[in-house]
Amino acid sequence: MQILKFGGTSVGSPERMRRVGELIDDGLPKIVVLSAVSGTTNKLVELGELIRKQQIEAASIKLAALREEYRVFVNELLPTEPFQDRGHAVVRGIFDEMEQLLWVNRFESSHEKWILAQGEVISTNLFQIYMELIERPSVLLSALDFMRIDEHGEPDLEWIQRRLELLLSQQHPLATYFITQGYICRNAADEVDNLQRGGSDYSATLIGAAIRAEEIQIWTDIDGIHNNDPRIVENTWPIRQVSYREAAELAYFGAKILHPTCVIPAEDRQVPIVLKNTFEPKSPGTLISNASSNRTITAIAAKDGITAIKIQSGRMLHAYGFLRRVFEVFEQFRTPIDMITTSEVSVSLTIDSDKHLPEIIRSLELFGDVSVDKNQSIICIVGDALSAHTEVTKHIFSALESIPLRMVSYGGSNNNISILVNQDAKNAALRSLHKHLFQNTNTTLSVNF
Ligand code: ADP
Ligand code: ASP
Numbered sequence: 001m002q003i004l005k006f007g008g009t010s011v012g013s014p015e016r017m018r019r020v021g022e023l024i025d026d027g028l029p030k031i032v033v034l035s036a037v038s039g040t041t042n043k044l045v046e047l048g049e050l051i052r053k054q055q056i057e058a059a060s061i062k063l064a065a066l067r068e069e070y071r072v073f074v075n076e077l078l079p080t081e082p083f084q085d086r087g088h089a090v091v092r093g094i095f096d097e098m099e100q101l102l103w104v105n106r107f108e109s110s111h112e113k114w115i116l117a118q119g120e121v122i123s124t125n126l127f128q129i130y131m132e133l134i135e136r137p138s139v140l141l142s143a144l145d146f147m148r149i150d151e152h153g154e155p156d157l158e159w160i161q162r163r164l165e166l167l168l169s170q171q172h173p174l175a176t177y178f179i180t181q182g183y184i185c186r187n188a189a190d191e192v193d194n195l196q197r198g199g200s201d202y203s204a205t206l207i208g209a210a211i212r213a214e215e216i217q218i219w220t221d222i223d224g225i226h227n228n229d230p231r232i233v234e235n236t237w238p239i240r241q242v243s244y245r246e247a248a249e250l251a252y253f254g255a256k257i258l259h260p261t262c263v264i265p266a267e268d269r270q271v272p273i274v275l276k277n278t279f280e281p282k283s284p285g286t287l288i289s290n291a292s293s294n295r296t297i298t299a300i301a302a303k304d305g306i307t308a309i310k311i312q313s314g315r316m317l318h319a320y321g322f323l324r325r326v327f328e329v330f331e332q333f334r335t336p337i338d339m340i341t342t343s344e345v346s347v348s349l350t351i352d353s354d355k356h357l358p359e360i361i362r363s364l365e366l367f368g369d370v371s372v373d374k375n376q377s378i379i380c381i382v383g384d385a386l387s388a389h390t391e392v393t394k395h396i397f398s399a400l401e402s403i404p405l406r407m408v409s410y411g412g413s414n415n416n417i418s419i420l421v422n423q424d425a426k427n428a429a430l431r432s433l434h435k436h437l438f439q440n441t442n443t444t445l446s447v448n449f
């Protein structure tokens, strides 16, 4: 069984959605995971915020505009009766329910999450009706029947596997194409929830891992993982093959093409991931698998919204157990640490979530002076045997000579060098690193593909 996931741009218009119908149509059984139509989730986020703030008139206008967008979408995607009627009925039902939420007495976070889920519910319903229109056998599987996160927001793979096996084993005589929603799930309280923004990739890899699929294909709007962020840097190019480790690091450290943790389930169960471009389906894309490459440097990525925390304390001098106590604070508040550097009397570390920052600071102040720098970016250089090549650091530091570096993490792994800079300096740092590491003809580092 193959898993094919199509992102927001790939289903972003009736024409694109029809194209997805063609791309999947090889007669082989598969699970097709769809995102919301591009732009919809952002609009639903805004809608939820407006209702939460009780700005009902603005919310009502936003809702009406989105309803109208989908009315046009349905007319174009499903030009014939009775399919068009069915499309309109689905959209009407969902928008009527959303409208009722404008008037509830207490608008809860569970309502807001329910709203966020509707983008994927609409796209999958419309696509499934379209598959019927073109007479292709298909079944809609509701992700809410098998995708689940636990009380810590972590996917429950055992549950997902059990439920999926059950659902897939039920008699679907005509079912060749199983269509389901990315991103959405149920939580431990059985409410509708989600796998965080960009989470449809994660849905696809969780499904692929759960049923031990032969391959997970992630179809998007670019020809695979590029060696730097193409939104910021010119002349980037796609990498044909990366290892799970490299892909996981790139995703975690900001390569938006993949959800930050979506590589993990695929790696755990050794299911290859292929990234493909819906606009150029013949282009090879990127294969993520166990195979390692002989490259020194694979790619550069950057993650914004980082907070650096420094704890300074004389008590660190020759002390043991100090770092353990510091780490325990982060454990207590379930906040992962990304980077860490230490000196004799101080330790600096970074976190990407400020959810518990005030409590963390209060607890750390028991150990010494605490200072906080917000709006930082981690720049991550990913490759293989990085520290074996003495040239690497030379080029990194000369690329960044005019940029103040807040922290440098080197040697923690042979696959990653991370550097913390102020968010304002990120673009310049990415561009300069690209020039020095990938476009410098005087080095042997930039062997790619
Ligand atoms: P989808 O909606 O299909 O999930 P996304 O917008 O989430 O697509 O991800 C694809 C986008 O990721 C690309 O259009 C590109 O701008 C951006 N991107 C950021 N970093 C990279 C990278 N290293 N390689 C490829 N794309 C990247
Ligand atoms: N629709 C969701 C988002 O925009 C999930 C996804 O597209 O992966 O974040």
Ligand code: MG
Residues within 6 Å of the ligand: 007, 198, 201, 256, 257, 258, 259
């Ligand atoms: Mg995405």
